[in-house]
Amino acid sequence: MRILVALLLLVLLTQVMGDNQKPRPPRSRSGLIPEEQKQQIAGRLASGYGLGTFKPSLEMKENADFLLTPALLVQEAISNDIVITYPTE
Amino acid sequence: MKNTRMCIQVVLLAALLAVCLSLSFGLCSTETDKIEPTGTNIGGAIQFDAVIELNRYSPDSLRQDYTMMFARYWVARNYYSVAVVWAEPQSTDMFFAARTGLSMSSNEHSFNICHQTKTKSDEAYKKPLGQRGVFCHKFGSYPIDNIRFVEQEALAERIYVSDLIGLEDANQAAGEVLDLSISSAEGGDKRVVSQLKIQKNGERINSMQLFNADKRLLKDISYKYENNGSKAYLRWQTVVLPERPMMVGFKGEGMRVTLDGKEYQYRDLQATHHSGGRTCTIEYEPVTLGDKKVPLPVKVTVRTQKEGQILRCVQMMNFKQVELNATGAEEAARRFGEFNADQREYRELRLKYWKKDQTEIEKKDIEIIEQLCDRFEKELASADKNTGEKLKNLNALIELDRIIGDESEIKRHYQNYLSTLHDSKLTQMTLVGGYGVIETSMFRGRRSEAEQLLGTWVKAVLDIHDAESILLFARRQLAKNRLWPTAVLLEAFSNKKDCPAEARFEAQVFRCIALGELCKLMRSEDIVKKGLIAEVQAHWVASIGKDNLDTMLADSLNQAMRSFALLPKPTESQQALKKHLDKIVQEINQATNKQ
Numbered sequence: 001m002r003i004l005v006a007l008l009l010l011v012l013l014t015q016v017m018g019d020n021q022k023p024r025p026p027r028s029r030s031g032l033i034p035e036e037q038k039q040q041i042a043g044r045l046a047s048g049y050g051l052g053t054f055k056p057s058l059e060m061k062e063n064a065d066f067l068l069t070p071a072l073l074v075q076e077a078i079s080n081d082i083v084i085t086y087p088t089e
Numbered sequence: 090m091k092n093t094r095m096c097i098q099v100v101l102l103a104a105l106l107a108v109c110l111s112l113s114f115g116l117c118s119t120e121t122d123k124i125e126p127t128g129t130n131i132g133g134a135i136q137f138d139a140v141i142e143l144n145r146y147s148p149d150s151l152r153q154d155y156t157m158m159f160a161r162y163w164v165a166r167n168y169y170s171v172a173v174v175w176a177e178p179q180s181t182d183m184f185f186a187a188r189t190g191l192s193m194s195s196n197e198h199s200f201n202i203c204h205q206t207k208t209k210s211d212e213a214y215k216k217p218l219g220q221r222g223v224f225c226h227k228f229g230s231y232p233i234d235n236i237r238f239v240e241q242e243a244l245a246e247r248i249y250v251s252d253l254i255g256l257e258d259a260n261q262a263a264g265e266v267l268d269l270s271i272s273s274a275e276g277g278d279k280r281v282v283s284q285l286k287i288q289k290n291g292e293r294i295n296s297m298q299l300f301n302a303d304k305r306l307l308k309d310i311s312y313k314y315e316n317n318g319s320k321a322y323l324r325w326q327t328v329v330l331p332e333r334p335m336m337v338g339f340k341g342e343g344m345r346v347t348l349d350g351k352e353y354q355y356r357d358l359q360a361t362h363h364s365g366g367r368t369c370t371i372e373y374e375p376v377t378l379g380d381k382k383v384p385l386p387v388k389v390t391v392r393t394q395k396e397g398q399i400l401r402c403v404q405m406m407n408f409k410q411v412e413l414n415a416t417g418a419e420e421a422a423r424r425f426g427e428f429n430a431d432q433r434e435y436r437e438l439r440l441k442y443w444k445k446d447q448t449e450i451e452k453k454d455i456e457i458i459e460q461l462c463d464r465f466e467k468e469l470a471s472a473d474k475n476t477g478e479k480l481k482n483l484n485a486l487i488e489l490d491r492i493i494g495d496e497s498e499i500k501r502h503y504q505n506y507l508s509t510l511h512d513s514k515l516t517q518m519t520l521v522g523g524y525g526v527i528e529t530s531m532f533r534g535r536r537s538e539a540e541q542l543l544g545t546w547v548k549a550v551l552d553i554h555d556a557e558s559i560l561l562f563a564r565r566q567l568a569k570n571r572l573w574p575t576a577v578l579l580e581a582f583s584n585k586k587d588c589p590a591e592a593r594f595e596a597q598v599f600r601c602i603a604l605g606e607l608c609k610l611m612r613s614e615d616i617v618k619k620g621l622i623a624e625v626q627a628h629w630v631a632s633i634g635k636d637n638l639d640t641m642l643a644d645s646l647n648q649a650m651r652s653f654a655l656l657p658k659p660t661e662s663q664q665a666l667k668k669h670l671d672k673i674v675q676e677i678n679q680a681t682n683k684q
Contacts, residue, residue, distance in 0.1 A: 033349065045348075046358060054358075054360055059229075064235070064236055066391070074385060077129070082128055083126065084323060
């Protein structure tokens, strides 16, 4: 039931967000959603539900990795064979 | 004959002069024609201190976590070590992958991590380290040993002077962009940068864009130089980091989506790193090291690209050259980061008497605590301690005072803690960390102790002449349901003689919101279900009494209404705040009618 509601919402969203300007994938004669489109929808659902749990850890990664930024920046500044760029955390 | 000899001598002299001139010009030109910005070769290691600020915003940007790390670094061209001596706040507000007792070092052969608060304290990773792989961490976890991958990822994006040979002589019209391919000769096949787009002025690069093999922009850098006498040096570097795709993965079978009766399984998903992009600003200043003046980075600020919110910031200071090899630097970091014998003893005592009453303390432990306090006090007085070390000692002193229940000493050390933060210009930590100490007393049910600390904290906060920061902090505290201390702070703040009318009105409204929520909490039948913070606050305000709290709210509402009436031309946000007041009045009326 939930998936059906989510599916309905997604379809509505794509209509509202202007996705309807793009050429639509051909629908099968039986009126069922083509497999390719189903995979896309399932992928979007997985991303929508799944990615949120990783977000706080990705933030933590940026902050934790930043601990090495001063060391790598100073290393650039005391080496004359390196062009100074920013060591991305 | 004489003339001919003279001619030969003149010609020889002229030739000699020409050789000398060309040689000296050649040497100079190698020096001046070198492409910039590059570093200045320094032998040995550089030691410096750093204060790192980390912000974490929730989607509505109101709930914010603010963490501060105090670290020391030892950096040479081919090795470095880092030790985190202390972190603040020591409360639930801290958001970081590790607390204190952490040191890390990297040399040509390995990356070593020592984390004292973990059971598995020492880990050495041999180089090459391998790939980071799919990112599998969720819900804010990020084991600190993952930090080892940062260095090789940074090296893969490094640009060498040898990549830009001949660039200084390349003719470039104003505004023209030079396209350069990067070979994998230098740095090996792990390099991810394959193309550069450069704008330069003579031998100075003004901007540089780095792309990977898929033509995806990795960094967009612009440089600003400043003249220092006859020589120009790098003063600012601004780096835009676009969003990066990053694979994240589920452990086990992954995620399943069932659609139209068919099951789709996902073990990996494509996430976005640096979501929304980042803008990093790096400030350089010339620092004297031996007989050289070297431009070194002194401040880095990383913001969200769109909103410009500060995500993190580091200030670097106290640079000095030290005679330490890789092993020496590692040892120095370990010693600096670890808890010494006194710290370890204090931590054991804290664990032993956690949430215990002072009457339960063994006599021998009281003596040990007094001796420890003496030693920590002496250490605190030593002039060479940096802010992080001082805060570490003060935290130990406050905790030891707590064990023996010496409220006057807690207050004295807490005052010292707040003035240390104030003297180091760590204003925001006076708010966040200062509150954290009070909350710890609240969690332990020490109401009288918490009352005393609250009074001290409010006085210290009123010395911060930054109404905007105080009000923003108050809003964030309300979002975390920290109601009573916020109400007390806002009352004192709005009663300040020099408080501007707009800030006074805002503070009064926030106080009404805090008191209104507290009244609701007191009316609630099941406070325990509302969480620990609600529970401890309910206990605290229980002594005030529900009726007194209602009177406080009514007075506060009257004050806020009067302040609103005095505003010459209320802004939209002030009108929105007034609506909040009306809503609180409505809720009070509804509650009264129910009764």
